Amino acid sequence: MSTSTGQQHPISLYLKVWALLFVLSTLSYLVDYFHFQSYLRWGLILTFMLAKAGLIVAVFMHMAWERLALVCAILLPPLCLLVLVGLMVLEAEHTFLTRLLFFH
Structure with a gap:
């Protein structure tokens, strides 16, 4: 019998992050759908992109626990x-x- 000393994260955490990524992607597409222009458009797109990248790095690449x-x-x-x-x-x-x- 070997005992592993790993950390298990609940599946609900990953499902919540997937849902949040879906919402952020939808908001990113809505920026184009509503025809935002100029700096507002690029600011919103970059904000949503950085939020999604941060979530992916923090949760799926386990940076939040390092x-x-x-x-x-x-x-x-x-x-x-x-x-x-x-x-x-x-x-x-x-x-x-x-x-x-x-x-x-």
Whole structure:
């Protein structure tokens, strides 16, 4: 007889997360159905997308039950890369506007 020391999560947790993912996907499709435009559309789509990704990572990839050090080791490098990409976008727009000012 071997005793396993694993953690069992109730199936109701997974069913609730599946239902919430379904609701978030429906809301994401409704953004297109109601023809939202401009920054509101993209803001809503990105919000729903990040919420779904966060749920998937937290529950189905078991990040919610991991140690903080492991979570930081996995999530901080992509976040740092996103910050650097954002800084590059700002620099690119500044360079583009400067070139428009001086060359036109």
